[in-house]
Amino acid sequence: xxxxxxxxxxxxxxxxxxxxxxxxxxxxxxxxxxxxxxxxxxxxxxxxxxxxxxxxxxxxxxxxxxxxxxxxxxxxxxxxxxxxxxxxxxxxxxxxxxxxxxxxxxxxxxxxxxxxxxxxxxxxxxxxxxxxxxxxxxxxxxxxxxxxxxxxxxxxxxxxxxxxxxxxxxxxxxxxxxxxxxxxxxxxxxxxxxxxxxxxxxxxxxxxxxxxxxxxxxxxxxxxxxxxxxxxxxxxxxxxxxxxxxxxxxxxxxxxxxxx
Ligand SMILES: [Zn+2]
Ligand SMILES: [Zn+2]
Numbered sequence: 001x002x003x004x005x006x007x008x009x010x011x012x013x014x015x016x017x018x019x020x021x022x023x024x025x026x027x028x029x030x031x032x033x034x035x036x037x038x039x040x041x042x043x044x045x046x047x048x049x050x051x052x053x054x055x056x057x058x059x060x061x062x063x064x065x066x067x068x069x070x071x072x073x074x075x076x077x078x079x080x081x082x083x084x085x086x087x088x089x090x091x092x093x094x095x096x097x098x099x100x101x102x103x104x105x106x107x108x109x110x111x112x113x114x115x116x117x118x119x120x121x122x123x124x125x126x127x128x129x130x131x132x133x134x135x136x137x138x139x140x141x142x143x144x145x146x147x148x149x150x151x152x153x154x155x156x157x158x159x160x161x162x163x164x165x166x167x168x169x170x171x172x173x174x175x176x177x178x179x180x181x182x183x184x185x186x187x188x189x190x191x192x193x194x195x196x197x198x199x200x201x202x203x204x205x206x207x208x209x210x211x212x213x214x215x216x217x218x219x220x221x222x223x224x225x226x227x228x229x230x231x232x233x234x235x236x237x238x239x240x241x242x243x244x245x246x247x248x249x250x251x252x253x254x255x256x257x258x259x260x
Contacts, residue, residue: 001031002231002246003253003260004224005178006096006130006158006206009059010035010049013210013221022056025224029246032253032260033059033224034206036096036130038066041077046084053090060259062093062130070106070114078121085125092257094122095130096158099143102134111136112143119147128154128257131175137166144173154256159208160194167194171202176256178204181214181222184233192237200238204256205230205249 004025014021025033037049046063053061063084065073085091097118099111106114122129129148133140148155157170159180170177177198183191195203207214207230209222214229228242231249235242254260 001250002029002205002227003032003034003250004030004207004209004227005034005156005204005249005253005256006180007033007035007209007224008038009033009209009224010037010052011210014223021223021225022059025227026058028225028228030224030227031058031250034093034253034257035059035061037061037063038069038096040069040072041065041080042072046081050084050088050090054088060092060257061088061090062095063091064095064097064118064130065114066096067098067100067111067115067132068103068105070110072106073110073114073117078117081118082121082125085127092128092259093130093156094118094125094127095156096132097122097129098132099136099140100132100134101136112139115143116147119143119151123148123151123153126153128156130156130158132158133162133166137162141166141169141173144175149173154258156204156256158206159212161191164194164197167198171198176202176204176252178206179230179234180206180208181212181226181230183237184214184229185218186215192233195234196237200240200248201252203234203249204252205234205245
């Protein structure tokens with residue numbers, strides 16, 4: 001059994017064939033999907049993710065304000081998120097949250113504040129966190145050390161594409177490291193080398209679909225069934241069988257999110 005630890009299938013990209021997408025994932029052995037709700041926290045986008053998780057036994061939800069939307073994070077968003085995580089037992093994580101200085105879709109000051117505040121909220125709610133970081137490695141680690149290290153709760157560095165140093169620091173913080181289709185890309189030699197060194201008990205797999213479609217499906221829309229390709233790649237990199245990757249990453253997922 002595989003777990004797609006990070007997917008976005010509640011959005012319009014999947015409106016036409018969501019049921020078929022979920023069925024295809026089940027058919028290849030994907031036993032659970034963590035669907036991450038993003039978007040404007042005032043718009044009802046998060047509720048969409050929760051509804052999906054409530055309608056399927058093998059889909060779970062995470063909610064949070066993505067760094068792209070950090071400018072929209074305010075007291076009202078905080079109240080709404082807090083209420084949502086209290087209301088639905090299908091929400092198993094707070095996220096994705098973090099810093100994205102590549103796109104800078106929100107001012108950096110807003111990103112820092114939304115990240116810090118949501119780490120505190122996740123701590124208060126006793127929920128694991130899902131971290132998104134891009135071109136902001138040092139500040140991400142700095143904030144995690146200040147706001148999360150003492151929480152004694154699990155966390156995931158998702159869609160890992162950073163440096164060896166970031167991986168090392170994240171592992172020191174006890175975080176899981178999740179690899180996406182990026183690790184299968186021809187040019188991702190360095191990332192595969194990092195993956196080789198991540199202890200298998202801190203490894204997770206994800207699609208982050210609809211983006212980042214793994215080889216050999218590049219160019220197509222990504223979907224949870226393709227998480228198998230990420231597992232296949234990691235098996236090769238680590239010199240173990242794909243069954244072993246499936247078994248260990250599923251056990252890690254259970255530990256990280258305290259379910260299954
Ligand atoms: Zn992300
Ligand atoms: Zn994502």
